[in-house]
Amino acid sequence: MRPFEYSRSPSLSEASLLTASKDTLAIAGGTNLLDLMKLQVETPGQLADINRLGFAEIEDTGDGGLRLGSLATNTETAVHPRVRADYPVLSRAILAGATQQLRNKATNGGNLCQRTRCLYFTNIDQPCNKREPGSGCGAINGIAKLHAILGTSDQCIATYPGDMAVALSALGATVQISGSKGERSVPVRDFHCLPGDTPWIENVLEPGEIITGIVLPAPVCGRQIYRKVRERSSYAFALVSVAAVLKLTDGKFSRADLSFGGLAHKPWHDPRVGEALLGQPPSDTLFDKAADILLEDARGFGENDFKIPLTRRTLHAVLAQTTEDAA
Amino acid sequence: MTEMISVNGTAHPLPEDPRVSLLDFLRHDLGLTGTKKGCDHGQCGACTIIVNGIRINSCLTLAAMHDGDSVTTIEGLGTPDEPSALQRAFLEYDGFQCGYCTPGQICSATALLEELAVNWPSDASECLEGRIAITREEIRERMSGNLCRCGAYANIVAAIEEVATGGKS
Numbered sequence: 001m002r003p004f005e006y007s008r009s010p011s012l013s014e015a016s017l018l019t020a021s022k023d024t025l026a027i028a029g030g031t032n033l034l035d036l037m038k039l040q041v042e043t044p045g046q047l048a049d050i051n052r053l054g055f056a057e058i059e060d061t062g063d064g065g066l067r068l069g070s071l072a073t074n075t076e077t078a079v080h081p082r083v084r085a086d087y088p089v090l091s092r093a094i095l096a097g098a099t100q101q102l103r104n105k106a107t108n109g110g111n112l113c114q115r116t117r118c119l120y121f122t123n124i125d126q127p128c129n130k131r132e133p134g135s136g137c138g139a140i141n142g143i144a145k146l147h148a149i150l151g152t153s154d155q156c157i158a159t160y161p162g163d164m165a166v167a168l169s170a171l172g173a174t175v176q177i178s179g180s181k182g183e184r185s186v187p188v189r190d191f192h193c194l195p196g197d198t199p200w201i202e203n204v205l206e207p208g209e210i211i212t213g214i215v216l217p218a219p220v221c222g223r224q225i226y227r228k229v230r231e232r233s234s235y236a237f238a239l240v241s242v243a244a245v246l247k248l249t250d251g252k253f254s255r256a257d258l259s260f261g262g263l264a265h266k267p268w269h270d271p272r273v274g275e276a277l278l279g280q281p282p283s284d285t286l287f288d289k290a291a292d293i294l295l296e297d298a299r300g301f302g303e304n305d306f307k308i309p310l311t312r313r314t315l316h317a318v319l320a321q322t323t324e325d326a327a
Numbered sequence: 328m329t330e331m332i333s334v335n336g337t338a339h340p341l342p343e344d345p346r347v348s349l350l351d352f353l354r355h356d357l358g359l360t361g362t363k364k365g366c367d368h369g370q371c372g373a374c375t376i377i378v379n380g381i382r383i384n385s386c387l388t389l390a391a392m393h394d395g396d397s398v399t400t401i402e403g404l405g406t407p408d409e410p411s412a413l414q415r416a417f418l419e420y421d422g423f424q425c426g427y428c429t430p431g432q433i434c435s436a437t438a439l440l441e442e443l444a445v446n447w448p449s450d451a452s453e454c455l456e457g458r459i460a461i462t463r464e465e466i467r468e469r470m471s472g473n474l475c476r477c478g479a480y481a482n483i484v485a486a487i488e489e490v491a492t493g494g495k496s
């Protein structure tokens with residue numbers, strides 16, 4: 001690791017001030033950042049340890065929702081009684097990721113900001129527009145099995161690798177952010193960016209901005225499902241994942257919020273998919289139509305072509321689960 | 328004021344260099360070489376230790392971040408004369424071959440027992456709420472962060488199962 005200065009931020013304003021500098025990064029659980037620092041993919045001159053700023057609480061909001069502190073760990077979140085009871089898709093998504101040891105250290109804020117697992121990004125001897133703007137993209141025409149099929153650009157085809165945010169997107173959660181200009185809230189669905197011409201910009205955080213919490217809206221009834229397809233049965237990143245909040249009323253979809261992991265540079269939420277399902281009774285034809293809409297602009301890069309039929313089948317399986325339950 | 332960390336009940340000052348991982352601090356600075364370095368990237372679990380009752384990968388955390396924390400390593404769990412229940416079970420069931428992964432496996436399993444006792448669910452749990460049934464599938468999923476290059480998995484799971492179920496399986 002390159003030498004760096006380390007300080008424990010005594011206050012949010014101090015942490016904002018420090019991380020406003022390009023050379024300083026916030027460190028929370030450290031499970032992603034330290035990994036990347038060992039690989040010299042990240043080389044900050046200074047680390048601002050935000051772990052003792054508070055923000056570790058998980059608490060009810062006035063309107064029946066739940067606020068997850070950004071420094072609460074993934075484990076604390078997944079095992080929280082209200083998350084288990086009211087937001088099971090979130091518990092399931094977190095538990096489907098990483099390992100118990102990692103989830104025990106990983107924080108909710110760090111999880112949202114985790115960087116791509118693209119092999120070219122994590123190997124400093126390879127070209128990568130995200131790590132080194134203008135150096136080219138190794139994955140296009142290279143090893144691209146884990147890569148995106150939606151929202152790609154000719155600069156970068158990396159995926160956002162996380163699970164938790166896919167569930168948060170389906171649930172319609174918002175991210176609370178604090179910086180020198182004050183506080184703001186951003187829907188999880190708008191938090192991550194597509195690569196475009198600036199693949200090094202992965203989310204909407206401005207320099208000096210710190211995530212303080214994530215707010216879940218009041219729970220909805222219906223069926224919540226997280227289905228993750230990976231290369232082995234545990235401890236692997238998603239090839240494709242689906243987070244779904246679904247409800248049937250009188251045999252027709254009355255709620256259909258779907259987000260997808262492993263497909264894009266962000267948790268993928270296409271409102272047209274849910275709209276196509278609403279008011280319709282479940283059927284194979286309907287599921288095909290939803291998949292057609294979702295995958296209309298999908299494009300494979302050779303090694304990841306399989307993700308297109310895999311996504312179609314996974315979506316099908318998740319939607320079919322609602323009718324199995326009813327039967 | 329010097330920043331301190333407690334390791335197996337003994338207080339130690341934290342290192343000056345912020346780059347030192349908790350793993351390197353334990354092995355190099357304190358000479359507690361029971362905790363192993365397999366990958367140094369959070370992938371293998373050989374470095375698993377228990378911090379304030381919670382199991383973590385010591386390779387992916389800085390020692391400097393642990394002021395005031397209380398750490399348990401394999402050296403703190405038992406002795407050759409008085410092994411912990413899991414240490415004894417690993418011996419009895421041949422839960423290892425080369426033994427490199429074993430300290431991490433045992434620290435991990437020690438914390439796993441606590442997690443089961445408070446019914447934390449896992450990816451393998453049928454239900455997120457209520458009592459967790461202790462099955463081999465549950466143990467395998469919960470131990471998936473500890474790789475064993477020798478493939479002693481069947482015996483590792485058997486050893487943990489015996490202790491987790493009190494020999495009632």
Ligand SMILES: Cc1cc2nc3c(=O)[nH]c(=O)nc-3n(C[C@H](O)[C@H](O)[C@H](O)COP(=O)(O)OP(=O)(O)OC[C@H]3O[C@@H](n4cnc5c(N)ncnc54)[C@H](O)[C@@H]3O)c2cc1C
Pocket residue numbers: 025026027028029030031032033034035050070071096097098099102105106107108109110111112113114161162163164205209210211212235236237238368369370
């Ligand atoms: C072997 C391995 C397997 C894994 N498998 C999975 C998996 O299957 N699914 C999955 O979802 N994840 C997986 N992960 C990733 C893991 O979930 C992340 O590393 C973790 O969530 C990051 O959280 P952290 O608190 O440790 O972040 P850190 O490493 O501390 O930080 C990560 C980034 O976020 C920034 N940051 C942290 N907190 C804040 C904040 N409050 N405000 C602003 N910026 C912040 C940091 O500056 C840094 O850039 C895996 C990781 C490993 C090592």
Ligand code: SF4
Pocket residue numbers: 116118119120121127128129130131136137138139140155156157158199
């Ligand atoms: S896909 Fe993105 S992250 Fe991967 S090599 Fe190309 S530019 Fe870099």
Ligand code: FES
Pocket residue numbers: 363364365366367368369370371372373374375384385386387
């Ligand atoms: S050495 Fe820490 S997980 Fe491998």
Ligand code: FES
Pocket residue numbers: 422423424425426427428429474475476477478479
């Ligand atoms: S016993 Fe050799 S690595 Fe597990």
